[in-house]
Amino acid sequence: MLNRIINSAKVAQIVCQGFLGVVLMAVAFQAAADVSLNTTVQKVESYLAEDGLRKTRLVPALEIIPGDELKYIVEYTNIGNTAVDKGSVVITDPIPADTIYLSGTAFGSGTEISFSADGGKAFSSERNLQVERNGEVVIARPADYTTIRWEFGPVLEPGQKGYVSFNVVLK
Amino acid sequence: MMYFNGKGRLAMAFVFLFGTGGVLAAGTTAGTDVTNSVTLDYQVNSIDQTQLTTSVSFEVDRALSVVVSTADADVVNVAPGETNVLLSFDVTNTSNDDMDLLLGVVDQNATAVAGFTNAGPGVFDGTSVKLVLDVNANGVYDVVGDTDLVVAANHYSLPSGDTVPDTPVRIFLVADVPLTAVNADQATYSLVAAVANGVNVIQGDTNGHITLGGVATDVVDDITLVQDIFADNVLTSAEDGSYNFVTSTASAVQDIVSNGQHSDSAAFVVSSAALTIEKVVQVIWDPINGYHFAGDNDDTPSTNNPKAIPGSILMYVVGVQNGAGANAATDVQIMDDLSEDLVEGIGTTTEIPAAILKPDNVTFAGLGLIDVPNAADASQLTIRDCAGVVITAPFIVGDPEVSRNIGTCTAGQTGIIVYFVTVK
Structure with a gap:
């Protein structure tokens, strides 16, 4: 209840104070929110290792051109002093425009991962997600995916953090 | 269940995105802002909390690439004294942005070029060599209607606006055959194309790659800026010539990857009656x-x-x-x-x-x-x-x-x- 009140107050500040409210919002958000959320993107670089094998590594996404593989990492942390309810943390991430999800790359420890091919209206597992193509209902291809959803099962205790990730290729 | 390692996954994605033609298609336009917005919902004590949102963005950089390929399936037979003989090339801007292109011609003389091994006893040099843009893209050299490309220094410039991504431009190398040429003499030419800003070749990218004769510039990578990257790293063209567009001179060295240029070759062969x-x-x-x-x-x-x-x-x-x-x-x-x-x-x-x-x-x-x-x-x-x-x-x-x-x-x-x- 306390969180709900604080968040309502934050919205009121934005409405009343305009641009200054945005600044204040950030301050209030840090102080009052129970959970923080952050996302980053890195480039998956292929390189020839000393053992002669071609391997991949993550590098800063400074130069990105069509065909590059990217890894998005979403971090969440319970920064409050109250546990977040079991099974209530749901992360929803629309796959960025101009990218295609790379099959099998969605990851999230302790989460149930599902996908949508209709902009987030309906979700299903990667294996069972269906779309209609040429009048037939078929298993969706990664290029059909529009949204990924992670549902974190356990309680998120105060101070506990987790992350989810997925890879795409830039069209 | 099938598992793919990272390389396999990316390879599959490439097949889906770009087909198997071996040429990188233009892809997402340079400058496009790609934003990932993520939301998080949660409850405390069974009460929905305000949804959290965050996002990260980047600008798609310029992947600079051009492909030259001859449209001649075989050598072009010519006769001594014949005028306006043609070698045909398709030049395609495979960058993810509209590009200016420069063109250079390399006379290979007696150099054996893969696919055009000089089987004859000698070589000849065409005269009045010029490059012509096939304006109406009909594959035919129209003396009236097609455009002679402008020569600046010792190389050619394509008219601005002709090199939108993934749209081939047909270029003719037009020449006359000297009467002194004899049967089986060969003239092999390479057409070299390079990415440019206006009439100036792009000398280097932010990855430290330079074009022939270019000077590397120390550019700080910036995720928020659209930067130049030579993307001809998947092209192999060891048989082709290079052109130094900085000094505007043909080069004996062969084309290499990641230098912002590409080339292909074609040849005339004298095949007269004997x-x-x-x-x-x-x-x-x-x-x-x-x-x-x-x-x-x-x-x-x-x-x-x-x-x-x-x-x-x-x-x-x-x-x-x-x-x-x-x-x-x-x-x-x-x-x-x-x-x-x-x-x-x-x-x-x-x-x-x-x-x-x-x-x-x-x-x-x-x-x-x-x-x-x-x-x-x-x-x-x-x-x-x-x-x-x-x-x-x-x-x-x-x-x-x-x-x-x-x-x-x-x-x-x-x-x-x-x-x-x-x-x-």
Whole structure:
């Protein structure tokens, strides 16, 4: 209840104070929110290792051109002093425009991962997600995916953090 | 269940995105802002909390790449003296942005270029070499309508706006063939294209790669800026030439990856007809000694040994042969001016022999043994054209010139004319 009140107050500040409210919002958000959320993107670089094998590594996404593989990492942390309810943390991430999800790359420890091919209206597992193509209902291809959803099962205790990730290729 | 490692996954994505053609398609336009917005919902004590959102963005950089490929399936056969002969190239901007392109021509001379190994004994240089833009993209050089590309320094510029991504532009290399070129001579040219800003070649990218003659610039990578990256790293073109667009000079070095340029080659080969002509003459009768041959269509000589005295009859055979591997020669015309001391046919100045006894074959010094048509008639001129068809034709009364068309002679074919004259 306390969180709900604080968040309502934050919205009121934005409405009343305009641009200054945005600044204040950030301050209030840090102080009052129970959970923080952050996302980053890195480039998956292929390189020839000393053992002669071609391997991949993550590098800063400074130069990105069509065909590059990217890894998005979403971090969440319970920064409050109250546990977040079991099974209530749901992360929803629309796959960025101009990218295609790379099959099998969605990851999230302790989460149930599902996908949508209709902009987030309906979700299903990667294996069972269906779309209609040429009048037939078929298993969706990664290029059909529009949204990924992670549902974190356990309680998120105060101070506990987790992350989810997925890879795409830039069209 | 199937598992793929990272490389396999990306390979599959490439197949889906770009097909298997081997050329990187343009892809997402440079400057596009790609934003990932993520939301998080949660509950505390069974009460929904305000949804959290966050996002991260980047700008798509310029992946600079150009592909040159010849549109000629094989060497282009030309003839000495032929004008406006064409080599055809398709130049495609495979960058993810509209690009200016510069073009350079490398005359490979005797360098063996893969796919165009110089099989001939020599090379020739085309004259009046120029590059022409196929404006209406009909694959045909329209002297009126197509555009001669502008030469700046020693290279060419494509008109602005012609190089949108993934849209091939047909470029003709137009040249004239010198008359001094001989059969099987070859002229191999490489067309080199480079990415440019306006008329200035892009000398380097933010990855430290430079084009031929370029100078690297220390550019700090910035996720929020659209930066240049040479993306011709998947192109292999070891057979091609390079061009230094900084100094505007052709280079002997071959094209390499990640230098913002690409090239391909095509070649002219001289393939002219190789005609040889020979003439033999035989006294076949004189009014004193009689016949040379023992019988008609018989190569066996008699012991009469007729001489070329007034009133004697001579047989002329003129042979024309097109050499092996040569181009077909059309409308081959044999002309032979007769001496004023000779008269076409027989019996005009002396008695007429009982019969004309001619040989079955004659032997040329170069053409070898050639069959004489049995139907050859001393009163007429006999033609066996290159296709082997025998025609008899009357002499033209009063014309001292023998002139007959033996048609088209393809490689290795021989045509002859046979006629008889009387010595005045």
